[in-house]
Amino acid sequence: DSNKDKVGIGYNSPGGSDLSSSLHIAGDLTVDSHITASGNISGSATSTGSFGHVKIPDDGMLSIGNSNDLQIYHNGSHTHIAETGTGNLILRTSTFQVKNAANDETMIQANEDGAVTLFHDNTQRLVTTTSGLNLSGNITGSGNLKIAGNISGSATSTGSFGSLIV
Numbered sequence: 001d002s003n004k005d006k007v008g009i010g011y012n013s014p015g016g017s018d019l020s021s022s023l024h025i026a027g028d029l030t031v032d033s034h035i036t037a038s039g040n041i042s043g044s045a046t047s048t049g050s051f052g053h054v055k056i057p058d059d060g061m062l063s064i065g066n067s068n069d070l071q072i073y074h075n076g077s078h079t080h081i082a083e084t085g086t087g088n089l090i091l092r093t094s095t096f097q098v099k100n101a102a103n104d105e106t107m108i109q110a111n112e113d114g115a116v117t118l119f120h121d122n123t124q125r126l127v128t129t130t131s132g133l134n135l136s137g138n139i140t141g142s143g144n145l146k147i148a149g150n151i152s153g154s155a156t157s158t159g160s161f162g163s164l165i166v
């Protein structure tokens with residue numbers, strides 16, 4: 001049949017299921033179901049579109065940039081975001097949060113024109129402020145502690161100090 005390799009244009013049901021040569025579409029392509037592809041998929045600087053869901057298998061990679069400068073991938077064990085170009089990886093947002101996998105605990109939060117907060121088990125432990133830093137909990141360290149300025153407050157010592165320079 002001469003129509004067995006035609007792909008649906010002008011035909012209600014194409015005879016073949018594979019297209020083994022290239023297909024050029026000068027206009028828009030609308031697909032109402034799924035597209036499965038293997039190999040490389042590339043676009044131009046003017047490519048636009050929207051996707052409800054893009055599935056990339058383990059060890060597959062989303063690469064962006066002429067030299068694959070930004071790569072997002074999962075190797076089966078870990079998820080990676082790699083910026084390997086000459087510039088920086090810049091995240092632009094008014095509030096930045098790092099959450100746990102269950103999305104029910106905040107680990108880090110940074111606010112535009114405000115505090116950067118580090119959490120331990122969803123409890124604020126270190127917060128930057130306009131005047132410096134607020135810390136809750138105990139401080140454990142080794143080495144020398146050097147403080148310029150005043151120390152105020154009350155405390156009880158239950159140990160020995162090798163060196164305290166004030």
